[in-house]
Amino acid sequence: MVTLKDIAKKCGVSVASVSKAINHMPGVGAQTAKKIRETAKSMGYLPNAAAQALKTNRTFIIGVLLEDDDSHGLLHQFFVSVLDSFKFKMEEQGYDLMLMNRTVGKRTISYLEHCRYSNMDGVFVACIDFSDPELLELADAGTPMVTIDHTYPGHPSVYSDNVDGIRKAVRYAHEKGHTRIAFISGAPAGVTNKRYEGYEGMLKELGIPVREEYYKVSRYRDVKLTKELTAELLTLPEPPTCILMPDDYAGLGGLAAIREAGLRVPEDISVIGFDGLEYMAHISPRLTTVYQDVKRIGEAAAELLLKRIDNKEKDTPAKSIKVPVSLIEGETVVPPQKS
C-alpha cells in the first residue's frame, strides 16, 4: 500500500506538502504540487478511507435501511427500484451505500449504534414499520436522514402523491363507467391514510356513495390476504365492478381470487393496481395501475439528503418532496357489464 509518506520520500518533501498538493489546498507551490500529483498517480496512490475518516469525521458512507416484517427489504421491487435510483445519484457525488443491520462484530446492536459505529454521513430509510422504536431513536439522533413514504419531524422525506394516485384511479374507473368501486388498502400507515383520503374524496366528488363494505384493509405485498379479501368482496350481495388493490404484487392475489371465483378480468370485473412495477408490463392481463415514479423518488431523496449533509449546521427546515404519479392504462379495466 502506497501512503503519503512514500510519496513524500520519493519527492523529497514532507507529508504535509503531499497532503496539501493532493487535496489541492493552498500552501504549496504550483511546481511542487504538480510534481507531487504526478508521482502520486504514477505510484498508484489511493487515500486510505479509514485514516481519512478518522481524521476528518467524514466517511462518505450512507446507511441504507430497507426492512420489512421479514427483514427482506431487498426483495421489495418498489423499494429496491427507488434505491437503485438513489444509489446512482449518490455515487455520482462520491458516496458509498452500506446496508444497515443490527449485528456488528458478532454483537447485536441497534440501528443507531450501527450508524454511529460506522460513522455514517447519512441514512436512507425505506420500509414499512416507521414506528419501530429503533427507527425513532435513529431519527432523534441527528444524523442526516431521508425517508421514503413517511415523514419524521425534522427530517426531509419523499413520497408519491398518494392522494392523487387513488383519485386518478377512481376517476379513471368512473370514466369507464364504474360506480361500484372497491378499495383494498395496505395496512394502516401514513401512505394508506392518504390513499384512503383520495378514495373517499374522489368518490364524494363524483357523487358516488362511499360504501363501507367496499373498503378492506389488507397488507402491502400480501398476496394471500389480498386474495382472501378479494374473495370476500366478490361474495357481497352487490359486488364491486372494479377493485383497487394495495399494490401490484398483492394485486396478483386479487387476480387469482377472481380467477378462482370463475370470473374474468376485465370482462367480469376490473382491477387497478398501484406501483407500476416493471415486470407487470409483461404479464397478462397487463395490469392497469398507478405508477410511482421510482426514478424521481430516488433522485429526490438523494438531493434532499445531500443538501442535509452539507447544511448540517444551518437548521434549514426539513423539506419534503411530493412526486407526481400517473396512471398506466393496462388491460384490466373496461366498462362494467350490465347486470
Place this chain on the structure above:
Amino acid sequence: MVTLKDIAKKCGVSVASVSKAINHMPGVGAQTAKKIRETAKSMGYLPNAAAQALKTNRTFIIGVLLEDDDSHGLLHQFFVSVLDSFKFKMEEQGYDLMLMNRTVGKRTISYLEHCRYSNMDGVFVACIDFSDPELLELADAGTPMVTIDHTYPGHPSVYSDNVDGIRKAVRYAHEKGHTRIAFISGAPAGVTNKRYEGYEGMLKELGIPVREEYYKVSRYRDVKLTKELTAELLTLPEPPTCILMPDDYAGLGGLAAIREAGLRVPEDISVIGFDGLEYMAHISPRLTTVYQDVKRIGEAAAELLLKRIDNKEKDTPAKSIKVPVSLIEGETVVPPQKS
C-alpha cells in the same frame, strides 16, 4: 462520542487496559476488566470503526458487485435474492455489506481501487459480464472474493447445477410426451454452456434428435428478444411443442409471443422457465420452472467467503459449490396435442 480515553479516565486506568478489557484480552485483572466493561456500557461506548480499521487492517466490510449491462443489478430478482440470503449470513458474522461502484470522492476509479480504498475484507460478485477487464483485475488482486455463476481461477464460487437443471426440464417434458423440445438460452456464458450441455445431453440420452432449428440464443432477462425468438420458433414448419426459456422473466416474453400468435399455454404449447422467482408463483398460468435455491446459494457463498477471509495466508485451493436445483411443477406443461 465516548472513547477509550474517556473510559480510562473515569476508571482511573490506562487506555491500554480499557482496550484489553473490552476485547477480552489477557493482561488485565478480572476485577478491573469487569469494572471497565461496566462503565463502558454505562457510558454507551462504541468502538470507532475507522480507528479500528486503520490499526488492524480489518474493516468487516464486504463489497457487493451486482452489475449488468445497464448497471441496475439491484433490479435482478435472482441476484438480489441470492444477495439477501448472503447478507443474512454475513451479518451474523459481523460483516457489513457495501455496494461497490466506480465513483469515489467524485473521481472515477476502478472496482479494484474502490476495494482497496475502502479496504474491503472481501468481495461478493454476481453479474453477467464476467469478462469485464475491471473484474479480472479485481480477481487478480488477491482480495478474498466469491462469485456466483462463474469461477475465477483461485477463487471460490457457487453455482446451481445448471446441467442437471435443464436435464430435469427436458426429462420432465419428455415424460409428458414431448419430443419437439426447443431451448432458448441466455447469452453465451459459462452458465449458458452448461445448460446447453444439459439440453443436448438429455435429448441424446432420450434418443431424441437434436435439431439445430430448435436452439436459439437470446439474452437473460431480455423479454423483447425472447419474445421475438419464440415467435420465430412458432413459425417453423414443424414448430416445437415445448419451449425452455432462458429464465422466468425472459419467459414472460415467450408467453406473450405465444399469446399473440393466437395460441394457448399450455394447451397448444408448453413452456418451462428457469429460476423459480417468487412472484411467478402468483401469475397465471403458473410457470413450470427450474428452481434455483437462492437461499442455499447465498449461504454457501457466505460460507466460502468467510473461510477465505480467515485462511487468507494458507493457500487452500479455492473450493466451488454446486447447488442442486429442482423442478417446480406449474401449469405450463401438459402433453402435446396430437397434430
Place this chain on the structure above:
DNA sequence: AATTTTGCATTAATCGTTTTCTCATCTAGT
C-alpha cells in the same frame, strides 16, 4: 532467603491522514 516466575498494569509506538503552527525566504512598499 534468594531468585525466578507470574500476573497486572502502564508507556509508548504506530496505523495514514489532516491541519495548525512555525519558520525561512522572497517580494514589495516606502
Place this chain on the structure above:
DNA sequence: ACTAGATGAGAAAACGATTAATGCAAAATT
C-alpha cells in the same frame, strides 16, 4: 535599504484504537 507582508515548505499534534515492550509487585520455586 529596511521592514511588512506574502508565500512555500516542514514539524508536530491529533484522530481513536491496538499491541509490543516494559516495569513492578506478589507469588512460587529452589
